[in-house]
Amino acid sequence: MALSDDTADGERQRKLPFSAFLKGAWQVLWTVLITMIGLLAVTFIIGRVMPIDPVLSVVGESASQATYDAAYKELGLDKPLITQFLLFLGNVLQGNFGESLLTARPVSQDLIRVFPATLELATVGIIIGIVLGVPLGVVAAVKQNSWIDHIARVIALIGYSMPVFWIGLIGLLVLYGQLGWVSGPGRLDIFYVDIVPTVTGMILVDSLLARDMDVFWNAVSHIILPAGLLAYYSLAYISRMTRSFMLEQLEQEYITTARVKGLSERAVIWRHAFGNVKVPLITVIALSYAGLLEGSVLTETIFSWPGIGSYITTGLLSADMNAVLGGTVVVGLVFVCLNIFSDLLYKFFDPRAK
Amino acid sequence: MTNLLDVENLTVEFPTRTGPFEAVRDISFSLGRERLGIVGESGSGKSITGRSILRLIRPPGILKANRIALEGTDLQTLSEKQMRDVRGHKISMIMQDPTVSLNPVMKIGDQICEAYRLHAKASKAEARAKTLAMLEAVLIRDPERVFNAYPHEMSGGMGQRIMIAMMLIPDPQILIADEPTSALDVTVQKEVLEIMDKLVRERGMGLIFISHDLNVVSTFCDRVLIMYSGRIVETCRADALHEAKHPYTRGLLNSLPQLEHPVDRLQVLQRDDAWREAASVSGAVKVGAAVKSGKAV
Numbered sequence: 001m002a003l004s005d006d007t008a009d010g011e012r013q014r015k016l017p018f019s020a021f022l023k024g025a026w027q028v029l030w031t032v033l034i035t036m037i038g039l040l041a042v043t044f045i046i047g048r049v050m051p052i053d054p055v056l057s058v059v060g061e062s063a064s065q066a067t068y069d070a071a072y073k074e075l076g077l078d079k080p081l082i083t084q085f086l087l088f089l090g091n092v093l094q095g096n097f098g099e100s101l102l103t104a105r106p107v108s109q110d111l112i113r114v115f116p117a118t119l120e121l122a123t124v125g126i127i128i129g130i131v132l133g134v135p136l137g138v139v140a141a142v143k144q145n146s147w148i149d150h151i152a153r154v155i156a157l158i159g160y161s162m163p164v165f166w167i168g169l170i171g172l173l174v175l176y177g178q179l180g181w182v183s184g185p186g187r188l189d190i191f192y193v194d195i196v197p198t199v200t201g202m203i204l205v206d207s208l209l210a211r212d213m214d215v216f217w218n219a220v221s222h223i224i225l226p227a228g229l230l231a232y233y234s235l236a237y238i239s240r241m242t243r244s245f246m247l248e249q250l251e252q253e254y255i256t257t258a259r260v261k262g263l264s265e266r267a268v269i270w271r272h273a274f275g276n277v278k279v280p281l282i283t284v285i286a287l288s289y290a291g292l293l294e295g296s297v298l299t300e301t302i303f304s305w306p307g308i309g310s311y312i313t314t315g316l317l318s319a320d321m322n323a324v325l326g327g328t329v330v331v332g333l334v335f336v337c338l339n340i341f342s343d344l345l346y347k348f349f350d351p352r353a354k
Numbered sequence: 355m356t357n358l359l360d361v362e363n364l365t366v367e368f369p370t371r372t373g374p375f376e377a378v379r380d381i382s383f384s385l386g387r388e389r390l391g392i393v394g395e396s397g398s399g400k401s402i403t404g405r406s407i408l409r410l411i412r413p414p415g416i417l418k419a420n421r422i423a424l425e426g427t428d429l430q431t432l433s434e435k436q437m438r439d440v441r442g443h444k445i446s447m448i449m450q451d452p453t454v455s456l457n458p459v460m461k462i463g464d465q466i467c468e469a470y471r472l473h474a475k476a477s478k479a480e481a482r483a484k485t486l487a488m489l490e491a492v493l494i495r496d497p498e499r500v501f502n503a504y505p506h507e508m509s510g511g512m513g514q515r516i517m518i519a520m521m522l523i524p525d526p527q528i529l530i531a532d533e534p535t536s537a538l539d540v541t542v543q544k545e546v547l548e549i550m551d552k553l554v555r556e557r558g559m560g561l562i563f564i565s566h567d568l569n570v571v572s573t574f575c576d577r578v579l580i581m582y583s584g585r586i587v588e589t590c591r592a593d594a595l596h597e598a599k600h601p602y603t604r605g606l607l608n609s610l611p612q613l614e615h616p617v618d619r620l621q622v623l624q625r626d627d628a629w630r631e632a633a634s635v636s637g638a639v640k641v642g643a644a645v646k647s648g649k650a651v
Contacts, residue, residue: 253454260449262443352506
């Protein structure tokens with residue numbers, strides 16, 4: 001009996017040598033490099049085509065022509081565009097985005113302050129979104145067209161269609177104003193501010209590191225409403241996608257195989273079907289998370305949350321281009337990193353991608 | 355002696371826009387410790403029949419039967435939990451295409467161990483040893499490697515041998531093979547069938563072999579049911595297939611090329627709507643009557 005097909009796959013199974021790993025790592029790095037240069041180029045061009053005179057916003061409208069010219073030279077605007085870009089590139093690589101007009105501090109320092117606030121909010125939001133959204137989607141798929149599926153659909157529909165500022169304001173009015181169950185806008189009550197030393201910039205983490213539970217619970221009571229709001233929007237998306245991925249997998253033949261073996265429905269659904277749903281779900285969650293990390297301007301505004309979304313928006317409204325460009329680069333970097341991370345997870349969960 | 359399996363008046367319906375469609379219409383048959391072939395064209399209801407026995411007709415499909423009895427116990431009276439104990443453990447099924455019937459993100463060894471441990475309360479180490487032995491039994495050369503491999507790393511022939519190992523490891527009494535080789539290369543078909551045949555004989559199991567390939571069925575089965583449009587139109591011994599009486603069976607046989615009797619032009623298969631309602635030419639099956647292995651009709 002010919003068993004030749006036994007050996008054909010032998011080569012593939014062997015452990016990858018170290019050189020192959022290096023090659024993979026180099027490929028990833030190369031992709032990141034290209035993407036980042038592209039991102040910086042686009043950011044730079046946006047900065048130049050904006051109908052804002054950067055000189056004027058530095059020197060003010062009543063400055064004399066001489067002052068104007070001096071500032072023009074100092075900003076390097078007399079040099080050719082390509083030189084300007086290379087200078088910009090060099091500065092960015094050193095983490096130098098220039099000074100913010102509004103805060104009169106280096107943009108990099110501002111970003112170190114505002115980004116952790118957004119990171120904290122988005123992370124709590126996405127965790128709630130996953131914990132509630134994934135099971136909701138799975139149940140909706142398994143009990144397709146039952147009352148629970150319809151409820152899940154309505155929840156998602158509301159999540160898609162209600163404006164965030166409206167739900168946010170109603171939430172504040174009811175849960176903070178009327179019931180007093182949560183704290184109001186801001187990250188902390190005023191008498192808790194600056195008690196714990198800043199390590200990560202995320203108050204939840206910093207207060208735990210300092211073992212100050214009072215600060216921690218105060219921060220929780222502040223973050224729960226805006227994070228819940230963001231969670232709701234990501235939940236709407238995640239649950240719908242989970243449902244459709246699950247429906248697709250439940251139709252597959254290997255599900256019948258699992259049932260033929262005599263497995264319980266629970267094992268069929270969670271071990272077999274969900275095992276295959278995990279993979280595409282990673283992309284969905286990563287995109288959702290990246291969306292939240294951009295900083296939800298409306299949410300941050302309503303809840304006076306000093307995050308990157310409101311930082312960029314304020315910068316934009318006051319012609320503070322350094323702040324805008326710095327913020328954009330950080331957001332872009334976050335996107336690239338999340339993409340790489342989800343690629344790695346993809347390879348981890350899907351043996352076919354190895 | 356009771357039969358391994360008695361199916362009485364099985365009907366499977368699917369609701370459609372134009373009213374219910376009966377995929378299987380009022381069929382009855384029995385299975386002893388023999389190899390029973392079910393042959394028919396696509397849509398004749400043979401796969402649905404196989405799945406009905408395992409009670410795996412998913413809603414909105416509706417299964418109706420007087421009796422589907424496994425050694426005298428009507429499977430329809432069992433709870434879903436009791437039925438799960440029958441699936442795999444007593445009646446198992448080999449699916450058509452191994453490339454889609456194995457879980458792509460689960461190691462092959464884990465999938466086989468899972469089937470074993472579900473019914474035999476064995477430790478992980480015991481299950482692993484048993485799985486490796488089973489992989490060897492289906493003539494897989496390097497069981498250790500295959501144990502840790504994923505389905506996409508296997509060829510179709512290997513995949514189907516893995517499927518056979520997985521479905522036979524809980525030692526079922528009945529194996530349903532639903533077109534086990536139609537997704538495989540012709541060269542691999544024979545070796546997979548021989549492995550399956552050997553194991554089924556060794557274990558003295560009952561086999562229901564669903565196929566559209568008359569040649570294969572007549573080689574590997576003792577008895578053949580011919581299905582047409584949801585009905586059994588004829589039952590005959592596999593070695594007496596050439597004596598079949600029903601015009602549909604004759605048509606199927608005549609549309610096959612024969613090496614000894616070459617013809618210029620093969621017959622085109624004719625179908626007659628009258629067959630849809632006509633009774634089986636082999637007469638009504640005496641329900642409950644024991645079938646003797648390989649000889650009864």
